[in-house]
Amino acid sequence: VYEVHLIRAVSLPFINYTYVIVDNSTQMAAVVDPAWDDRAITSYLDERHLSLQAIFLTHSHFDHVNLVDPLVARYHPRVYISRTERDFYGFECAAAVPFDDLAVLNLGETSVTCLLTPGHTAGSACFLLPGALFTGDTLFFEGCGVCTDAGASAYDMFDSLEKLKRRVTPGVAVYPGHSYGQPPGALFSEVMAHNIYCHLDRERFVAFRTRTMQRGLYEFR
Ligand SMILES: [Fe+2]
Numbered sequence: 001v002y003e004v005h006l007i008r009a010v011s012l013p014f015i016n017y018t019y020v021i022v023d024n025s026t027q028m029a030a031v032v033d034p035a036w037d038d039r040a041i042t043s044y045l046d047e048r049h050l051s052l053q054a055i056f057l058t059h060s061h062f063d064h065v066n067l068v069d070p071l072v073a074r075y076h077p078r079v080y081i082s083r084t085e086r087d088f089y090g091f092e093c094a095a096a097v098p099f100d101d102l103a104v105l106n107l108g109e110t111s112v113t114c115l116l117t118p119g120h121t122a123g124s125a126c127f128l129l130p131g132a133l134f135t136g137d138t139l140f141f142e143g144c145g146v147c148t149d150a151g152a153s154a155y156d157m158f159d160s161l162e163k164l165k166r167r168v169t170p171g172v173a174v175y176p177g178h179s180y181g182q183p184p185g186a187l188f189s190e191v192m193a194h195n196i197y198c199h200l201d202r203e204r205f206v207a208f209r210t211r212t213m214q215r216g217l218y219e220f221r
Pocket of ligand 1: 059
């Protein structure tokens with residue numbers, strides 16, 4: 001059994017969600033995508049006397065990783081990042097531990113399955129726990145991440161979303177890297193029902209995801 005603590009970290013124009021996962025029986029903690037708000041993370045860990053064992057990175061974009069180094073210096077956790085992501089972008093961190101698709105990590109008594117979900121970046125990943133899915137910029141409540149950077153692919157993104165549909169059960173809570181109105185933690189079934197990106201066939205998805213008339217990064221329709 002574990003808890004998820006949400007940290008809404010703002011450094012405009014960025015609004016990111018960082019999550020602290022706490023394995024209740026051991027008080028071991030992991031942080032997902034630490035960014036922007038160092039004090040919010042460290043004060044939570046320190047006040048609860050939690051032992052930071054791991055950092056889980058969904059991808060290597062700056063707004064998801066910019067507190068890795070200070071947290072490593074302070075707590076010496078392992079930093080889990082997909083092997084593809086590390087190698088493609090040359091992500092450098094002495095504490096990095098690369099994982100491959102379907103690797104299972106343990107945080108105390110909580111098991112964490114790594115799902116490679118390329119599309120937003122070459123080696124993006126989601127982390128699946130019993131009852132929770134951390135999606136980074138692969139899946140938001142409102143849409144999915146852009147597929148414009150080097151290594152990104154809208155075709156891969158479609159396949160990754162299909163993979164999530166196959167592997168994630170309806171009652172799993174979804175914790176994305178960003179959210180634009182809807183608080184994190186909606187059920188996977190609710191996200192699927194609401195998210196128009198999950199209702200297109202592959203060719204229409206790619207055409208829609210790569211459309212050039214999107215009004216803003218966060219205007220999903
Ligand atoms: Fe990103």
